[in-house]
Amino acid sequence: MKRREFFKTAAVSAGAAALGTTTAEAGVTHQPVDNRKISDVAFPEKRPLITYSDRPPLLETPREVFTCALTPNDQFFVRWHMPDIPTYIDTDKFTININGLVKKELKITLKELKEDFEQVEVAAVLQCGGNSRSAFEPTAGGIQWGSGAMGCALWKGVRLRDILDRAGIKKGAEWLAVQGSEKAAYYETPNFIRELHLDELDDHVIIAYQMNGEDLPYLNGFPVRLVIPGVYSDSWIKMITNITVTDKYKKLFFMDHAYVVPDNECECETPEKKFPKTKPIYRMNVKSIIGYPSNGAKLTLKSQAVVRGVAFDGGAGIREVQISLDGGKTWDKAILDSGKLGRYAYRTFRYGFKPSKLGKLEIMAKAINKLGEEQPLAKDIKWNHGGYKYNGIDVVTVEVV
């Protein structure tokens, strides 16, 4: 708590000074909240995680997990929007329905999905667009996530293209409306549906039934979910039941009002003056998180220490991760893993050093992708009212003893 307060005041005054205005007008960004308590209650198929809500379930992965390239299923974050989610699926009867502007409507059973189509795998990061939202000041709309609303898994399933080819798309078709099984408690609340333009479908977009070699956990969308590598998770519809092919885009609440950023160059605005035009969030920006050490860890003077973490972006691939131990004055390259999981997955990094001075030490990590895009300092990130797309340089403060 103390640490959080410290960062808050520090970052707020720095940000205000840089902008030459008061914080209330500008909106500022600091390190997201860290070290939130892990619940002592475990949810189905999960270990205890940071728990924001039980209905709908909202679970965050603790920082320490972000040292591995693949996030274990039982520690993978959970994010639903509606309280009414199916707690049982009859795997023999479940079907994915394909309809609308198709030559042949399909009802695909799980058995057919696993046997009648080419099976493919892709390793990809799943991240909530609001991950790290607690970095924004004043408070941006939505759940105040720390940095753990993300994970990376090896997804196995069938290309959505192959399924649509089997149904046969009619002329004039342009959009797909993908619907999952979560339902609002009140009939007038907008349901959670996602629309995709047919052009967005490349070969990496799959309907997945497996995650890291196991069935999807219920809370991650059992039995099937959409996987759209490189894209924020509001598009990765869980427990898919229906896909309708249409010729027109239909305005939807969550796409047109909730998961949006200002449609201007900086994707930013001030709390007092919202930018009038918005666009749905889509491709992820470059980001990295230090998994070890965590804030408050104690390192021993002059003994070999290691920093570990994960880096990713929207699919260009990570070129480099750099570490700074002097507040960002100098940066040194970390060692990256082989990258064999592909450009949509986490690249793990490690960096060895000997702490040479007693007392507090700030460790910073910055990822740079293959397009040359790099993470900004937290204070240089511009505010947006939904608190989306935070990708500030991660900082952990340890103590050398």
Added chain:
Amino acid sequence: MKVMKKVLLTTLIAATPMMAQVKEKIEVPYIAFPIKMGKGFDVVQANCLMCHSFGYIINQGRQSKKFWAGKVDKMIVHFKAPITDKDRKVIIDYLYEHYGNGKEQ
């Protein structure tokens, strides 16, 4: 050869029933979120638990009156929460009293 392989595969799978890791209904635990008691709580309970837990309120931290009024209005306008004008006011006062930061704006 290719046909043979395919037939073999199908028979093998047909012999194994569709198995899921979880064979029964999952039970999502209930969490007792430490929501504060006080004047107006009964109205909050009646109006704010329909669509989500109190966890949604608690994780917002201490906020201004304007912030809380904005949230309640968001629930009414965007999510169609059926909340009366009278209840709306009681709820905002409750939220500001227990989760307020002392600022009107």
